[in-house]
Amino acid sequence: MKTRGNTRTGPARRIRRRLAAAIPALALGAALSVALPATEAVAARVDNPYVGATPYVNPDWSAKAAGEPGGSAVSNNPSFVWMDRIAAINGTTGARGLRAHLDTALTQGATLFQVVIYDLPGRDCAALASNGELGPTELDRYKTQYIDPIAAILGDTKYANLRIVALIEPDSLPNMVTNADQQAGATDACRVMKANGNYRKGVGYALNKLGDIGNVYNYIDAGHHGWLGWDTNLGPAVDEFKAAATSEGATVNDVHGFAVNTANYSALIEPNFKVTDTVNGTTVRQSKWVDWNFYVDEQSFAVALRDLAISRGGFPSNIGMLIDTARNGWGGPNRPTAPGPTTNVDTYVNGARVDRRLHAGNWCNQLGAGIGERPKAAPAAGIDAYVWAKPPGESDGSSEPIDNEEGKGFDQMCDPDYGGNARNGNNPTGAQDGAPLAGHWFPAQFQMLLANAYPPLGGGGPDTSAPSVPGGLQVTGTNSSSASLSWTASTDNVGVSAYDVYRDGVLVGSPTGTSFTDSGLSASTTYSYRVRARDAAGNASAQSSAVSATTTTGGTGSGTLKVQYKTSDTSLTDNAIRMSLQLVNTGTAAQSLSGVEIRYWFADSASSYTTWCDWAQLGCSNLTHGVSTNGSATGADHYLRVALSSGSLAAGASTGEIQLRLHRADWSNFNEADDYSRGTATSFADAPKIGVYVGGTLVWGTAP
Numbered sequence: 001m002k003t004r005g006n007t008r009t010g011p012a013r014r015i016r017r018r019l020a021a022a023i024p025a026l027a028l029g030a031a032l033s034v035a036l037p038a039t040e041a042v043a044a045r046v047d048n049p050y051v052g053a054t055p056y057v058n059p060d061w062s063a064k065a066a067g068e069p070g071g072s073a074v075s076n077n078p079s080f081v082w083m084d085r086i087a088a089i090n091g092t093t094g095a096r097g098l099r100a101h102l103d104t105a106l107t108q109g110a111t112l113f114q115v116v117i118y119d120l121p122g123r124d125c126a127a128l129a130s131n132g133e134l135g136p137t138e139l140d141r142y143k144t145q146y147i148d149p150i151a152a153i154l155g156d157t158k159y160a161n162l163r164i165v166a167l168i169e170p171d172s173l174p175n176m177v178t179n180a181d182q183q184a185g186a187t188d189a190c191r192v193m194k195a196n197g198n199y200r201k202g203v204g205y206a207l208n209k210l211g212d213i214g215n216v217y218n219y220i221d222a223g224h225h226g227w228l229g230w231d232t233n234l235g236p237a238v239d240e241f242k243a244a245a246t247s248e249g250a251t252v253n254d255v256h257g258f259a260v261n262t263a264n265y266s267a268l269i270e271p272n273f274k275v276t277d278t279v280n281g282t283t284v285r286q287s288k289w290v291d292w293n294f295y296v297d298e299q300s301f302a303v304a305l306r307d308l309a310i311s312r313g314g315f316p317s318n319i320g321m322l323i324d325t326a327r328n329g330w331g332g333p334n335r336p337t338a339p340g341p342t343t344n345v346d347t348y349v350n351g352a353r354v355d356r357r358l359h360a361g362n363w364c365n366q367l368g369a370g371i372g373e374r375p376k377a378a379p380a381a382g383i384d385a386y387v388w389a390k391p392p393g394e395s396d397g398s399s400e401p402i403d404n405e406e407g408k409g410f411d412q413m414c415d416p417d418y419g420g421n422a423r424n425g426n427n428p429t430g431a432q433d434g435a436p437l438a439g440h441w442f443p444a445q446f447q448m449l450l451a452n453a454y455p456p457l458g459g460g461g462p463d464t465s466a467p468s469v470p471g472g473l474q475v476t477g478t479n480s481s482s483a484s485l486s487w488t489a490s491t492d493n494v495g496v497s498a499y500d501v502y503r504d505g506v507l508v509g510s511p512t513g514t515s516f517t518d519s520g521l522s523a524s525t526t527y528s529y530r531v532r533a534r535d536a537a538g539n540a541s542a543q544s545s546a547v548s549a550t551t552t553t554g555g556t557g558s559g560t561l562k563v564q565y566k567t568s569d570t571s572l573t574d575n576a577i578r579m580s581l582q583l584v585n586t587g588t589a590a591q592s593l594s595g596v597e598i599r600y601w602f603a604d605s606a607s608s609y610t611t612w613c614d615w616a617q618l619g620c621s622n623l624t625h626g627v628s629t630n631g632s633a634t635g636a637d638h639y640l641r642v643a644l645s646s647g648s649l650a651a652g653a654s655t656g657e658i659q660l661r662l663h664r665a666d667w668s669n670f671n672e673a674d675d676y677s678r679g680t681a682t683s684f685a686d687a688p689k690i691g692v693y694v695g696g697t698l699v700w701g702t703a704p
Helices: 010-015 059-066 086-090 098-108 139-154 172-178 188-196 198-211 231-245 298-311 345-352 443-451
Strands: 081-083 112-117 163-168 216-221 257-260 320-324 376-380 383-387 471-478 483-488 496-503 506-509 515-518 526-535 547-550 561-566 577-585 596-602 609-616 623-629 638-644 658-664 690-694 697-700
Touching: 081 086, 081 098, 086 098, 086 139, 098 112, 098 139, 112 139, 139 198, 163 198, 172 188, 172 198, 172 216, 172 231, 188 198, 198 216, 198 231, 216 231, 231 298, 257 298, 298 320, 298 383, 471 526, 471 547, 483 526, 483 547, 496 515, 506 515, 515 526, 561 690, 561 697, 577 596, 577 638, 609 623, 623 658, 638 658
Parallel strands: 081 112, 112 163, 163 216, 216 257, 257 320, 320 383
Antiparallel strands: 376 383, 471 483, 483 515, 496 506, 496 526, 526 547, 561 577, 577 658, 596 638, 596 690, 609 658, 623 638, 690 697
8 A cells, every 4th residue: 555655894794783781862853963083993883873862964955955945944853865876876956965975974073974875777667757767678777887986985995984864765665565576556666676775785785885984874765654554564574574684695694673654744643543543433443544553643653564574574662763843743723632522443543633634645745744753763663763764845756747867757756636545545646736856946835844743843043941840850760770750741742752850860761752771780879860851952851859769679590490491482572471481499407398489580561460370291280380560670571470389309309390371351462572580492401580488588589
């Protein structure tokens, strides 16, 4: 349902995946500019290239934006530079080339540079407005005249201290899922590209060549929720991404993440309704707007795509997502603030949705759109950044045919008078009239985007208002090594971007939400916490009143019982946690088993579970088992408890194997990736992260 819609050598390059970032997330607009040191060493790779970075502001776009009335309110925001044809590498009239952009980035003191790689053979086989210069079979030319020169420039040691984010080929791979077979709206051009495999090969070659550059971070374009949000599309899309990422010498480790909503208008978050809502017994999914999609906005889709790419596609577990928010604000005076009438599911959804397009498949110069969230690092779990991939004010395509030498055709979806096609449910296009060629400056669109911005721009002047002080700070849970906090949201004239949490006067985290868990604490210790709110302009509230949190008693057991563990379950995301355990008496005397309890700690959000003893050498009837909550320790907010009721264990003896498993009450899937006690041993080995308690006292293992 598309519509638009470390230099490495040899095997070592495949293990260069993300180091943990140790600095708090900052709004991009608040980053400080600093002079780069004179060095040619490649900067160390980081988990999220946006955190703590000073992003490049494209002067070519910035000058156009600042030249428009009110444009100075957004002209200093960072955006991607598009390499949409071979000539763009060296520069075209009115636009500097790639090397000139990079040199300007150094002059600015930037530490992050963003570029779109966009010139595949037979590019965008389903949207004529963004067709490219290369024919369907010109893969060799794509490699030698486009990717190779770009890689040579990006790999220059002069730019080694820039984190370079490369957004790889918008729209290409999603087209292979939805527009290359016999679907409504499929095209012969897409069928050709699927048959020759040149989209996969081109993307794989780009990932491989750019992935060889230690300071380049590759993000594959992954469409948007209104394109791939159906289960019949999302799984096959991940398979397509995997196929491309393992072709032409590339591996999944060449992929740092995925980008969604590139050059599109899908709302970041629909605040007034959820996909799980029902109206008079009819689900929101059955509404004409949602059309059985599993997602109603980009953030929920991005998180789901990330999870599936890891579990089904085998991509690294710490990949991140980018969401293009340049034109998905949907603000203005008519922005809905509540659910619609409950007459039926359509009135409910249509009255509630902030995305005011006529159809979620409409993609060209959409009337009523507004600038969305400003670029921001780490705005939510799994999201590396909100970015401006398609700079506001650049056209999606001409509203009537225009002769050109850029290989760009005329697409009827850009014609305001066109009645639509099978891909957009035969709805009008909702396109703005008077549009120039794709990528060209469109003043009328820019003015509309400013007027409808959400969050609002506040009149275009500098934001000097601080958020209100967070209220209601409270401790919601503690254990031996962590304390969890929550508070009520602050208000701000533009919007709160983060909260700073201070422990005993020291900043320990900057979450975007109203809760935080502080980990790595000492047992039986009291800590004092305060919180302040901060906006994207760097304005900060005063700190809240203090609260105290005291961690529980913890430590490492030192008794004569120990537990050993093995697993035959290699899946991290199925519907069961399985393990085999055995107790061993390491002492010189028999050990009574009365009052002995084993604790296997794991992390999960469900409220009820079923547990099973499948087999035990000492007999399952001699065991009791269940699940208990465990505060909010990272990776250990629950534990499986296994109690032995009677008997004794001779010195040096073992209970023999105990086979256990647990399920959620609804048998839905777990994600065991960060479970505290989980191991990978396939034969019995000592398990220091599984606890053994006697009479409530820890005698083996290290409690979380």
